[in-house]
Amino acid sequence: MKRNSWIRKQGWVGYIFILPNMLGILAFFILPALYSFFMMFTDYQFANPNWTFTGLDNIQRLFGDDQFYASIKYTIIFLMSVPVSLAIAFLVALVLNRSVYLKGLLRGMFFLPYISSGVAVAFVWMLLFQPSQGPINEVLRFIGIVSPPGWFADSSSAMYAIDVVQIWFMLGYNMIIYLAALQEISTEQLEAARIDGAGKATITWRIVWPLVSPTTFMLLITGLIMTVKSFSLIQAITGGGPSGSTTILSLFVYKTAFSYYEMGYASTISWFLFAVILVITIIQWVGQKRWVHY
Amino acid sequence: MFRITKTRSVKLSVTILMLIAGLFMIVPFLWMLSTSFQTPSEVFRQWLPSKLDWTSHKRIWTGNYNFLPYYLNSIKIAVIGTAGAVFLSAFAAYGFARTEFKGRNTLFIVYLSMMMIPPQVVFVPKFILFNWLHIYNTHWALILPAMFSIFGVFMLRQFFLSIPNEITESALLDGAGHFRIFFKLVLPLAKPALATFAIIDFSWQWNDYENALVFLQSPKLYTIPLGLQNFVLENNVDYNGMMAASSAAIIPMILIFLLGQKYIIQGVSSSAVKG
Numbered sequence: 001m002k003r004n005s006w007i008r009k010q011g012w013v014g015y016i017f018i019l020p021n022m023l024g025i026l027a028f029f030i031l032p033a034l035y036s037f038f039m040m041f042t043d044y045q046f047a048n049p050n051w052t053f054t055g056l057d058n059i060q061r062l063f064g065d066d067q068f069y070a071s072i073k074y075t076i077i078f079l080m081s082v083p084v085s086l087a088i089a090f091l092v093a094l095v096l097n098r099s100v101y102l103k104g105l106l107r108g109m110f111f112l113p114y115i116s117s118g119v120a121v122a123f124v125w126m127l128l129f130q131p132s133q134g135p136i137n138e139v140l141r142f143i144g145i146v147s148p149p150g151w152f153a154d155s156s157s158a159m160y161a162i163d164v165v166q167i168w169f170m171l172g173y174n175m176i177i178y179l180a181a182l183q184e185i186s187t188e189q190l191e192a193a194r195i196d197g198a199g200k201a202t203i204t205w206r207i208v209w210p211l212v213s214p215t216t217f218m219l220l221i222t223g224l225i226m227t228v229k230s231f232s233l234i235q236a237i238t239g240g241g242p243s244g245s246t247t248i249l250s251l252f253v254y255k256t257a258f259s260y261y262e263m264g265y266a267s268t269i270s271w272f273l274f275a276v277i278l279v280i281t282i283i284q285w286v287g288q289k290r291w292v293h294y
Numbered sequence: 295m296f297r298i299t300k301t302r303s304v305k306l307s308v309t310i311l312m313l314i315a316g317l318f319m320i321v322p323f324l325w326m327l328s329t330s331f332q333t334p335s336e337v338f339r340q341w342l343p344s345k346l347d348w349t350s351h352k353r354i355w356t357g358n359y360n361f362l363p364y365y366l367n368s369i370k371i372a373v374i375g376t377a378g379a380v381f382l383s384a385f386a387a388y389g390f391a392r393t394e395f396k397g398r399n400t401l402f403i404v405y406l407s408m409m410m411i412p413p414q415v416v417f418v419p420k421f422i423l424f425n426w427l428h429i430y431n432t433h434w435a436l437i438l439p440a441m442f443s444i445f446g447v448f449m450l451r452q453f454f455l456s457i458p459n460e461i462t463e464s465a466l467l468d469g470a471g472h473f474r475i476f477f478k479l480v481l482p483l484a485k486p487a488l489a490t491f492a493i494i495d496f497s498w499q500w501n502d503y504e505n506a507l508v509f510l511q512s513p514k515l516y517t518i519p520l521g522l523q524n525f526v527l528e529n530n531v532d533y534n535g536m537m538a539a540s541s542a543a544i545i546p547m548i549l550i551f552l553l554g555q556k557y558i559i560q561g562v563s564s565s566a567v568k569g
Contacts, residue, residue, distance in 0.1 A: 013472045014398060017389025021382045022401075024442030025408065032419035033411050039418065046421075092315070101309040108555060109316035112323065115551045115558060118501040119519040120540035123526055124326045127533060133338035135325065168319065173562060180563050229412045232503040236523060253414040258508060263418045270415040277410050 039267040046261040058268035068269070070244060071252040075228060075276075077159045078248050081166040082223040086216065088167070089174030094204065096175070097182040107179070111172035122236035125165045126152060152238050155245035162234055162246055166227065174219055181215035182208070214288075221284045225277050249273045323544070330538040337533045350538035359529070361542050363514060364521030371433055371517060372499040375440030380492050383446025384484065388476050390447065391454035392462055408444055417508055424509060435509035436517075440499055446491050449561070453487035454480060486557070493554045494561040500547060518543045 040058055044051040062068050096106055113121065128136050129151035140148035149157040185208065193203050209216075231250045234240065240247035240255060247255065250273060257266035325341075330350050332343040354361050389395075390402055420439070424430035429438070457480065465475050481488070503519040510516060513524060525539045551558060 011393060011395035014389045014393030014395030017393060017472070017476075018386045018401070021386035021442055021447060024382065024439070025405070025444065027423075028420065028439040028442055029408050029411065029416060029444070030404075032416040032423060033408075035419040035422075036415050092312075095308060095312055098308070099305050100312055101305065102313070106309075106312050106316050107559075108551075109313075110319050111559070112320055112548070112551065114562075115497060116323070116544045116547045117497075118543065118547075119503050119522050120326075120543035121322065123522065123536055123540050124322045127329070127536065128322060128325065130338070135338070135341075138338070168322075171319070176559055176562055225410075229414070231414070232501075232519075235507070236503065236519075250412070250414050254417070254508075257418050257421075263422075266418055267415075270412065270417070273412050274410070274415055277412060281410055 036267045036270060039264050040271055042264045044264040044267075046263055051264065054264070058265050061265065062268055062272065067244065067247070067252065068272075071247050071249050074159050074246060075248040078162065078166065078234075079224055079227055081163040081170070082220060082227055084163070085167040085170040086174055086219055086223065089171050089219075090178055090209075090212075090216070092171070093175045093178035093182055094208070097179060107176070110175050113169050114172040117169065118232065119236045121169070122165075122233055126237055129161055152246075153242060155242045158238055158242060158245045162237065165233060165237070166230075169233070170223065170227075174223070177215060177219055178212065181212045185211050217284075217287065221280060224280050228273065228276055228280075249276070323548075326537045326540050326544070330534060330541050332534055334532075334534055347534075350532075350534040351541075353535055354525075354538045354542055359521075359525050359535075359539070361518070361521060361539065364516050364518045367433065367515060368500060368517040371436050371440070372496050375437045375499045376492055376496045378437070378441030379443040379446050379495050380488055382441055383443050383491065384450050384481065384488060385476070386447045387450035387454055388472075388480060391451045392475075392480070393472060405444055405447060409448075413504060421508060430509060431511045431515065433515060436499075436502070436505050439505070440495075440502075443495060446495065449491055450484065450487060453484055457483055486560075489554075490557040490561040493550065493557045497547060497550065497558070 041053055041055055042051045043054045043057070092110060096103060100106065128134055131137060131148075131150040131153050134151075136151070137148040149161075151161040152158050189207065189211075190203060193207055198206070228248075229250060231254065234246050234248060234251055235254070238246045240251045249269065253266050253270045253273065256262050256269060328342055329337055331346045331348070332340075333347050333349075336343060353359065390398065420435075421430065424435045429435050461479065461483075462475050465479055466472075470478075501519065502517070503523075506517045506520045507523075510520060513521075516524060522539050522543050526536055529535050
């Protein structure tokens with residue numbers, strides 16, 4: 001007994017427990033991140049190992065780069081999918097939380113896209129959105145739209161078409177979290193409002209919506225972070241095209257690094273991406289206290 | 295008041311409305327399956343195949359674009375990666391949840407902050423590191439990093455904290471060491487949490503496209519997402535083949551989802567709690 005309490009106090013056991021995982025995190029996350037930070041100030045190119053320190057040149061180049069501003073614009077359009085998906089998810093969760101038949105089946109139907117994420121889904125949507133003969137445009141022509149958009153094939157619509165797929169993809173995830181939040185609302189509160197004569201719409205808007213606001217806020221923040229980092233969907237469908245019109249920040253990093261092999265510059269862009277995430281996270285810290293009703 | 299209006303017919307009509315909405319969610323999958331059984335002349339012309347045509351599916355599994363090696367590669371990577379991640383995460387999570395040591399909270403905050411770093415930041419250094427270790431363009435480039443999951447440590451730590459302190463405390467008093475407590479007491483208690491994390495992690499690795507794209511080059515090493523992309527790049531007008539190949543990539547995931555729905559939804563909810 002004495003020996004064990006000694007172990008607890010000394011606590012070297014704790015280090016043994018976290019050490020194996022810690023080593024991996026160090027080797028594959030922390031050290032690479034530090035190295036990338038260092039490369040931001042060099043002109044490292046993969047083909048040319050003779051790099052030099054360039055100081056803040058990369059950062060200067062970034063802020064003078066038209067592609068950079070374009071990629072910010074496309075990233076913002078991409079991020080618009082987050083609030084839209086949240087709004088739909090909230091409505092679906094409201095209905096599924098009330099009395100419907102086949103709850104499990106319905107939940108599964110909405111959740112399926114999220115789990116089957118990946119390149120396969122991207123290719124299915126590519127064909128659904130096919131401009132000349134694809135089923136989506138067939139339906140649009142059928143209801144009287146003579147020249148429907150070219151979707152992924154057209155640089156003015158490609159980013160919005162990606163939004164549609166992203167909303168579809170994230171909907172089930174957001175809905176599941178909303179369902180969990182709705183189930184935590186006590187029936188007494190709703191009952192009390194009912195007795196006071198509040199109608200369904202009033203209860204939903206004045207009581208339920210404020211009560212789930214921490215969930216909304218959390219989903220908005222994590223959704224923005226997840227979306228700004230995401231890469232696979234767009235890379236598989238358009239590869240950033242047509243004519244760069246879907247090259248969001250994360251793709252801009254990938255292209256700069258692995259199509260042009262400008263590793264130093266790519267590191268700079270990737271740290272800008274980190275700065276975006278950092279800002280969103282700080283907003284979360286500050287905002288939790290100020291805007292969210294508990 | 296509410297109760298009275300909530301008649302059976304309302305419930306039924308709401309259900310039907312939701313089923314129609316739900317159908318829109320799964321239409322892409324239905325269309326994929328339907329197209330994979332059509333003949334080339336039927337694509338885009340009709341919604342359903344006139345008769346089940348298996349040629350596209352056969353072509354995916356025999357012929358030049360045999361999907362079997364991609365499957366085996368994916369299974370190998372996802373199984374080893376997940377097994378490693380589950381064990382190493384549980385081990386570290388126990389350290390963070392049940393032992394005390396100097397700097398524990400600081401280290402945990404470091405872990406927390408690492409989740410903010412986008413994968414794009416470490417792509418280039420990992421590329422250089424793997425070149426240097428001579429594991430670029432091998433499966434180890436995917437398996438090794440996958441075994442160290444920050445998310446796993448978070449999720450399992452959360453679960454271990456929910457195990458009453460008295461249980462481990464009394465075992466300590468009875469003379470058991472931390473290792474025995476971990477293996478004999480905590481791990482068996484944590485089976486549902488371990489299963490949840492395992493399923494979620496497996497699905498991530500099964501679907502992982504970015505890492506495979508950056509770190510694998512030889513087609514014989516390709517995983518399913520890369521194999522599929524390869525197929526589409528080389529046969530981009532073979533719509534039936536594309537959809538048969540997509541089905542081959544998605545259907546295992548759908549099966550895993552149907553079997554482990556409870557765990558997946560649990561895991562997704564607990565991931566959101568910690569955000």
